Each structure stands twice: as C-alpha cells, then as structure tokens.
Amino acid sequence: MLTAVLFVIIVALLVWLFKRGPRDYAPNPFAEDTCRPPKPLVTDKAARKKVLKQSFTAEKVPENLDAVVIGSGIGGLGVAAILAKAGKRVLVLEQHSRAGGCTHTFSDKGFEFDVGIHYIGELQEHRSLRVLADQLTDGQLQWAPLDNPYDVLVLGSPDSRRDYPIYSGERRFPDELKKRFPEESTAIDKFMQLVQVVGRDVRFMAILKMIPKPAAKFLIGTGLLRILSPFFKMAPRSLAEVVEELTANKELQAAFTYIFGTYGVIPKNASFSLHALLISHYLEGAWYPQGGSSEIAFHLIPVIEKAGGAVLTRAPVRQILVNEAKKAYGVSVQKGDGEVQVYAPIVISDAGIFNTYERLLPKEIQTMPPIQQQLGMMNHGQGGLSIFVGLKGTKEELGLKACNYWLYPDNNIDELTEAYYRSSREDAAKFSAFVYIASPSAKDPTWEQRYPGKSTLTMLTFVSFDWFKDWEKEQVGQRAAEYQNLKEAFIQSLLNAAIDVYPLIKDKIEFVDAGTPLTNQHYIAAPRGEYYGCDHDLARFRPEVCAGIRAKTPVKNLYLTGQDLFLCGFAGALAGAQLCASTVLGRNVIWDLERLRKKLEKESEMKKMKAG
Structure with a gap:
C-alpha cells in the first residue's frame, strides 16, 4: 500500500x-x-x-x-x-x-590572475552542465581538462610529508585509494556506494524549490521526502560522522574529506549529502576554461x-x-x-x-x-584570503602542473581548523590550517600564446573576517601599515608552502599580492569577505530551509x-x-x-x- x-x-x-x-x-x-x-x-x-x-x-x-x-x-x-x-x-x-x-580576471605587472574559477566538473560531452554552458555561450566557451590526478592531498610538514593523489574515474578513484590503503578496501567501497547514491540525487533539492509550498510541506511533514530522497535522508548527518563510521584510519578520513575547502565548512559541520554531491561532480574529471x-x-x-x-x-x-x-x-x-x-x-x-x-x-x-x-x-559563510604570484619561466621550466594541491599540517582536520580560527590574527598568519595551491597558467593551453615565458600561482585559505575588521572602514589601497603587515605575514607563510610543493619557483617570483576578506568585500560585494555566499553548514540542508x-x-x-x-x-x-x-x-x-x-x-x- x-x-x-x-x-x-x-x-x-x-x-x-x-x-x-x-x-x-x-x-x-x-x-x-x-x-x-x-x-x-x-x-x-x-x-x-x-x-x-x-x-x-x-x-x-x-x-x-x-x-x-x-x-x-x-x-x-x-x-x-x-x-x-x-x-x-x-x-x-x-x-x-x-x-x-x-569569474573575472585581473592583470598586474604583466600577469593575469583568476579570482574564483579554479576547476569545474561534469563537463563531459552531453552532460547537462556542459550542454547548458555551450548553449548559453553559443558554443564559444571552450574547456581544457586538468591532469589526472586532478588533486593531490598533502598531509604533514615538509619533513614528514605524505602525498595522496586523487584520480578521476568512477573505477579509478576508489582503485587508487585502495592502493594507498589496501586494508581499507571495504570502507572505500562503502564510501563510494554512498557517494553515488546520495550525490546523484540533488534533483530533490530543486524539486522542493519549484513545487507549490503546500506540496513541499506535505513531503517534509509526512517524512515522505526522506523515503523518496537519499540526498535528504543523509543531509542531517555530518561528513565527519559518516566517515568515522566507515573507518578509524585518520589518513583515509582526511582523503575522504580534504576537499571541504570547495564549500568552506569543516567536516564536523558539513552535510554528507553536500560532500557526496561534490565528489560526484569531479568523479569523471575536472576542467578549466x-x-x-x-x-x-x-x-x-x-x-x-x-x-x-x-x-x-x-x-x-x-x-x-x-x-x-x-x-x-x-x-x-x-x-x-x-x-x-x-x-x-x-x-x-x-x-x-x-x-x-x-x-x-x-x-x-x-x-x-x-x-x-x-x-x-541562513548564516554568513567563512571569509577567504587569496595570494596571487607572478613567476618568470614556463610551466616546464618551473615544474608546474595542471592539478591542485591541498595542504594540511596533519590529518586531524576538524581540530586543526577550529584551533586556527580560535587563534589571534598574528598567530594565524604564521600557520594556516590548510592551503590550496594551483597554477592557472599551467591549466590553460592558451597561456603560453598570451603570456610567453611567464607563469602564475594562486593560493587560497580561509580566514576569520574579524582578523581584518579593524580596517573595514579604510579605503582600498590606503589602509594602515598594520593591515599591510598582516597581509605580508600571510603571504610569506603561504609562499613557503608553495615553495615546498614547487621548489623551482623560489628565485623566479616577480610579483606577489594578496586579497583579504576586505578585498572580497570591496570587489565582489561579499558582506564578510566570504568566497561562497551563505554558509553551507548542516542547517542549510534542512528540507525546511531548502523549500523556504x-x-x-x-x-x-x-x-x-x-x-x-x-x-x-x-x-x-x-x-x-x-x-x-x-x-x-x-x-x-x-x-x-x-x-x-x-x-x-x-x-x-x-x-x-x-x-x-
């Protein structure tokens, strides 16, 4: 019945x-x-x-x-x-x-930098996102695939560094993880099963926003939504909770959760359903315009x-x-x-x-x-800080790759990040809880034609808006020396991380600048300098919020x-x-x-x- x-x-x-x-x-x-x-x-x-x-x-x-x-x-x-x-x-x-x-770019000292587009999934031929992008640009927007692995997770300090390459491919993604964690084969299979079932069911989120409100309330109030939708069944569960049930291996937990930086919420506060959607998004590869x-x-x-x-x-x-x-x-x-x-x-x-x-x-x-x-x-999202680096040399000369590096000092991601946000701004500038490093120039096959003999790096991390709030009322380019000193401290810290990944860039740096939450506030009108708008925390994925x-x-x-x-x-x-x-x-x-x-x-x- x-x-x-x-x-x-x-x-x-x-x-x-x-x-x-x-x-x-x-x-x-x-x-x-x-x-x-x-x-x-x-x-x-x-x-x-x-x-x-x-x-x-x-x-x-x-x-x-x-x-x-x-x-x-x-x-x-x-x-x-x-x-x-x-x-x-x-x-x-x-x-x-x-x-x-x-999606805009800016140029400085002869270098071009992107500010928000780093890599995009689901752009295979005949996928919905690809068809949409093609139709909205009359087929003029072209895409270049990233390397495979498209991401590399780096855990630990430079003297105890552990690299975990993340490969695309519905079979290769889990198979490569099993090579690194052979004793965790069952956990990896269960993770993939959940990802495929939950991550491909986001359609119900769109349905809740489109059907009449009484129908949405009926689905939610009767509990039918969670029966019908794996996405909403798993949405109240945190990413950390789910992966901890799958495995006690902290390194594998980090490999399952490292990419939380693409939505800005640490694993204990992030919905597993959102994370599953993201893993599915990149499962068949990543592209750059x-x-x-x-x-x-x-x-x-x-x-x-x-x-x-x-x-x-x-x-x-x-x-x-x-x-x-x-x-x-x-x-x-x-x-x-x-x-x-x-x-x-x-x-x-x-x-x-x-x-x-x-x-x-x-x-x-x-x-x-x-x-x-x-x-x-809704809540405000986390503030972001970006470092832009201009380099002398081609990607071959500098060893740059068309992939992304995610650096964490250790595998206890939640604890590291929470301690980081609790620290003073001076201490935070010396030791970021995570760093994202990528080379836009290495991803773009037209780069050498446009900027011969040059390359770029972009580094990102999350920061507290409150660390920069003292200078919120000051004009861009005219902020106090203390603000500039804080920027320089973050720049040096993240640059050191980039040099550990790409040592050949050390003496090739020609330009460096940073964009703080105040920069984001000014140029993209982000109220608290956030990258991703409203917070993507667990509360956002309550069905009442999605329907409301x-x-x-x-x-x-x-x-x-x-x-x-x-x-x-x-x-x-x-x-x-x-x-x-x-x-x-x-x-x-x-x-x-x-x-x-x-x-x-x-x-x-x-x-x-x-x-x-």
Missing part, C-alpha cells in the same frame, strides 16, 4: 513539474541548438574591454526592459542569458569595473546583447525600488553624486540574500516577517538567483539561474534543457553509427 502511495505521489510531482505548460506562453529558451564553431581566441585588450567593461550611463540603458539583474556573477549572467534566449530584454548591473563576478575564466563572461554577454539587453559596469545599485503595494519596479543606481532610476517589471538579485534583504531593500520592507524568517534560515529559500521572494516581482538560491560554485550558481529563470518565465527550463540534451546526444550517436 505504501509503495503504491509513493508511486502515485512521485508520478504526480513529475507530471506537475515537468509536463505543465508555460503560464505566460514564454518561448522555450532551449528550443534549438544555437552552438556554432568556436571563433579564434580574442586577445586584443580593446576588443575585450568593449564587452567586459561597458561603464554605466543612463543613455546606455535599453528601452522597454523586461528585467533588470543586480550583479554579474555567473548566477546573474546565467539567468540573464536564459531569459535573453527566451526573447527577453535584460539589463545586468555590476558595481565593479568589469563584469563577471567571481581555455583563455582564462574571463572567457565565461566574455561569451555570455553577447547572448544577452543579441536580445536587446546590456551588461553595464561601474553601476552600484543603491536600492531596489518598491511601491506602496510592496511590488518591486526597478532599481536606483549611483552615478557620481547622484542617482539614476532604472525601471523594469522584474528585478532579479545575484547580490546574495544578505545584501538583497539587508542592504538593497527599503527599511520598511526589510522588517517584513517573511523577509526576516528567510534571513534567520526560493527564487520568488516575499516582495512581488523580486527574485533571487545564484549560489545563495541553490549551491556554491559555478555549477551551483548556474543551477540557481535555471531555477530563477523557470520561475520568471513560468516554464521549467531545466526540463527544456534536458530535452535538448537528449536530442543532441541522440543525433551524436546517429552520426557515429553512420560514420562507423
């Missing part, structure tokens, strides 16, 4: 979610394949500036806008491009001098412009305009000493839930109980997109863009994309059969 009831519920949900007709007859944004052969890489700075750095003026605002988007991160550009492909005229406003959010991460925005923007929209920079939104009926009808943009009001029937925010609700909405709207309820569901934070906000005509709506990272923010576009258009664009994906896959198979 229970099985029959569950079957009926599942069928009803799927029919409602995937087969319903568009409410406003919005056209299908993925009705046809728009990919065309990629054009040669554009390296001319003037040509790139025309796309990525179009400064805001009132005259550049398109007429008869269908929507305005606040923020040009991948969540903002992604939803704008989807709407544009459905024929909508969209304006994207970016407060920084260049578009792209965390050819030409650097700014290629993402560079190829998304023309799609938006083609439909009559625009992406304008140096356009800080000061307030979302809301009328007496509590309906959003545009935004106010600061221009010099004055403001320019931009009107649109739809306002979409990629500025994050805290910026949107606490800073951009009028004070009287901020106090609305539904707004406060949603704010109470939706694209449609309590303010009519105001919508959320990006990583705070769904999950962090490139894929998570794009999923948020799909959810937002589905809500705005009144049609399920996720299903639209899936139909196109299946069509393209079938056509590809037919071509191979004919050729064979």
